[in-house]
Amino acid sequence: MKNIFYSALLFMALTVQSQDTIMPLWPDGKIPNQLKTDEKEIHKNEGILIISKVQKPTIEVYLPSxxxxxxxxxxxxxxxxxxxxxxxxxxxxIAKFLNSKGIAGIVVKYRLPSDATQTDKQNVPLIDAQRAMRLVRSKAEAWNIKKDKIGIIGFSxxxxxxxxxxxxxxxxxxxxxxxxxxESARPDFMALGYPVITFGLNTHGGSKKNLIGENPSEAMVEHFSNEKHVSSNTPPTFLIHAADDGAVPVENSLLFFQALRDNGVFATMHIYPKGGHGFSLARNDNHLRGWTERLFEWIESLR
Incomplete structure (x- = not known):
């Protein structure tokens, strides 16, 4: 009986610990720009877990030992x-791979822009991104993270x-x-994988349309063309892209890198001759998969 009791306690402790790895970004009833609807979040797993219609944004925390x-x-x-x-x-x-290098990986399940469920949809992903950074900083001590060593990485x-x-x-x-x-929402460093950067020439049409609509104003296009908003206070940046990317042209990374250079921001860029779009860790490509080691070398150079 005693063994059963202790086993139950252990199970409860592990359950609580595992539940603590996923946190809502916002307190109940306080999600900004959210309209009340019956829309449900959708999860589909067809070799890759695809999530759409995000209703309750979260952070999923992976900590190294x-x-x-x-x-x-x-x-x-x-x-x-x-x-x-x-x-x-x-x-x-990506989070698990970061853990293998001693870096905490925190996956942000951010809301996707929607006219049906949000007001000012173009601001909603940034709202969730700012909140995620601030929330992680507020938990830094509890998670054994240094407040001034919190970066970001994003793909496409x-x-x-x-x-x-x-x-x-x-x-x-x-x-x-x-x-x-x-807390500050400024990242301490930034890594961008085959990123959409501009909403001008060489943009990714789907991303642009989904965020700012079919017929956006010139001011809206300018506002979300991020190469135009680099300053000396932009975080140090690491860029990777494949020259044969048929979805998001490599010019996106080239534009951003040039803007970083023009503003004196510490930056590194790796352009690979092939790899296409959406290669993630690229574990099946002996050459391309080296980008992960280049990232860690670059992070070490910031220390």
Whole structure:
């Protein structure tokens, strides 16, 4: 009987611990720009976990063992054209890989722009991204993370969101809801994988349409073309892209890198001759998969 009792306690402890790895971004009833509807979140797994119609944004926290931890963390923004999230391919898998290097990986399940469920939909992903950064900073001590070593990584449209956070981190897009919102939303460093950057020439049409609509104003296009908003305060940036990317032209990364150089921002860019779009960790490509080691070398250079 005693063994059963202790087994039950252990099970409860493990259950609580596992539940603690996923946290809502917002307190109940305080999600900004959210309309009350009957729309439900959709999860489909066809080799990759695809999430759409996100209703309750979360962060999913993966921490390395304390002995391996460097104190660094990265928030991860999966791509999907602002229509879906490639949640494990460009999210959970990245977090686990970061853990292997002692870095905390925090997957952000951010809301996707929707006229049906949101007001000012173009601001909603940035609202969630700013909140995620502030929430993680507020939990840094509890998670053995250094407040000044919290970076971001985003892929494709998630790279657009990451670069939006990196260039619009001080833009006021929502009202303070609790003490966490007193933290800075500025990332300490930024990595962008085959990112959508511009909404001008060479953009990704689907990401642009989903975020700012079919016929956006010139001011809206300008506002979300992130190469135009780089400043000397933009975080140090690491870029990867394949020259043969047929979905998001390599010019997106080239534009951003040039803007970083023009503003004196510490930056590194790796352009691979082939790889296409959406290669994630690229584990099946002996050459391309080296980008992960280049990322860790670059992060070490920031220490």
């Amino acid at each position: 304390q002995r391996n931890a460097t104190g660094e963390a990265m928030l991860i923004f999966p791509g999907g054209g602002y229509a879906v999230l490639a949640y494990d391919w460009e999210g959970r898998d 449209a998630g790279g657009h969101l990451a670069s939006t956070l990196g260039t619009h981190f001080d833009e006021k897009v929502y009202a303070i809801v609790d003490e966490a919102d007193n």
